[in-house]
Amino acid sequence: DVVMTQSPLSLPVTLGQPASISCRSSQSLVHSDGNTYLNWFQQRPGQSPRRLIYKVSNRDSGVPDRFSGSGSGTDFTLKISRVEAEDVGVYYCMQGTHWPLTFGGGTKVEIK
Amino acid sequence: QVQLVQSGAEVKKPGSSVKVSCKASGGTFSSYGFSWVRQAPGQGLEWMGGVIPIFDTAKYAQKFEGRVTITADESTRTAYMELSSLRSEDTAIYYCARDRLGTIDFWGQGTLVTVSS
Numbered sequence: 429d430v431v432m433t434q435s436p437l438s439l440p441v442t443l444g445q446p447a448s449i450s451c452r453s454s455q456s457l458v459h460s461d462g463n464t465y466l467n468w469f470q471q472r473p474g475q476s477p478r479r480l481i482y483k484v485s486n487r488d489s490g491v492p493d494r495f496s497g498s499g500s501g502t503d504f505t506l507k508i509s510r511v512e513a514e515d516v517g518v519y520y521c522m523q524g525t526h527w528p529l530t531f532g533g534g535t536k537v538e539i540k
Numbered sequence: 541q542v543q544l545v546q547s548g549a550e551v552k553k554p555g556s557s558v559k560v561s562c563k564a565s566g567g568t569f570s571s572y573g574f575s576w577v578r579q580a581p582g583q584g585l586e587w588m589g590g591v592i593p594i595f596d597t598a599k600y601a602q603k604f605e606g607r608v609t610i611t612a613d614e615s616t617r618t619a620y621m622e623l624s625s626l627r628s629e630d631t632a633i634y635y636c637a638r639d640r641l642g643t644i645d646f647w648g649q650g651t652l653v654t655v656s657s
Contacts (some may be wrong), residue, residue, distance in 0.1 A: 429602075465642025469585075476635060476647040477585065483643070520585055524642025528601045529575065529587040 430454050430523050434532035440540045447508040449535045451521035456501050458525070465524035468497055468506045471534075472517040480519075481506065513539060542566040544636050544648035551654045557624040560651045562636030564617045570594040573639045574612055574619035578632040579650075590639060591619060626655045 431454040441447045457464045468481040479488050481497035484504060494509040508515055516539060521532040547561040562574065575590035589600035593612040600608055604623070612619045619636055633650040 459642065463642070467643050469644075476650055477644075478647070479643070479645055482645075488645075518584075522585075522644070524639070524644075527599065529590075529639070529644075531577075531585040531587065534584045 429528060430457075430526045430530050432521055432523055432530050432532035434519075434521060434535050436535060437533070438536045438538070440538050441508075441511045442540045443513065444510050447511050447515075447537060449506045449519055449521075449537075451499075451504045451506070451532050453502045453504075453523055455526070457504075457523050458501065463525075464500065466497075466499065466504050467522045467524060468495075469520045469522060470515075470517050471520065472514075475517075477520065508537075511537070511539070542638065542646045544638065544646055546634075546636055546648040546651045549652040549654070551656065552626050554627055554655055554657055556626055557622060558626060558653050559620055559622040560634050560636075560653070562619045562621075562648050564619070564638070567638075569612075569617045570614055571640070574610070575637045575639045575644060576608075576610060576619075576621040577635045577637055577644075579635070580629070580632040583632075585635075588621070588634075593619075623653075626653075628655050631655050 433452045435450045466484045469477040471477040485497045518534045543565045545563045570593045573590045573592040576588045589610050591598040591610045591612045598610045609622045635650045636648040637644040638646045
């Protein structure tokens with residue numbers, strides 16, 4: 429199985445400041461069809477996960493443009509340009525290139 | 541808008557089975573897959589397996605092979621996950637989620653399954 433490793437585990441951030449989460453995969457996530465199926469999810473306290481980003485950098489409808497995804501191959505990043513109070517929660521990366529689907533361990537974003 | 545509505549919380553004895561349902565509304569049903577992902581208390585997300593209704597085929601994570609059965613009923617637009625031989629470590633929130641082409645786009649509200657004697 430592809431192992432997804434996220435860092436940091438916890439990310440205390442000051443409101444209005446940027447935040448960055450890293451996600452590394454144990455093998456390349458480039459699919460034979462040329463796409464890279466790397467997703468980012470946000471899970472606010474007490475809620476179901478919600479997709480933010482798919483195929484590395486495509487933002488879902490309704491997701492604020494302060495969220496952006498980048499990366500390639502085995503190395504990916506989720507950035508929040510200016511953290512707001514509603515961004516508190518746990519963020520997960522997930523790969524869909526190789527079976528089975530696998531998730532990173534999560535990064536908890538909290539306000540300092 | 542796509543909605544996935546799951547059945548309610550369950551309390552089960554060790555060694556028993558649980559079956560959780562997930563009813564889909566909005567969007568097409570058959571052309572998507574339905575995955576089940578669980579989250580133990582305070583832990584991360586773990587993919588258990590999934591089914592593609594149009595092919596009537598299911599795939600399971602090796603960890604759950606032999607203990608989980610995932611099915612889908614196109615006529616009622618409902619997916620099911622049955623987990624047998626329950627143990628305390630299976631206490632978790634179980635989510636159904638719609639998947640296709642390497643992504644999950646919608647999630648159910650989650651079903652808490654508690655395994656306790």
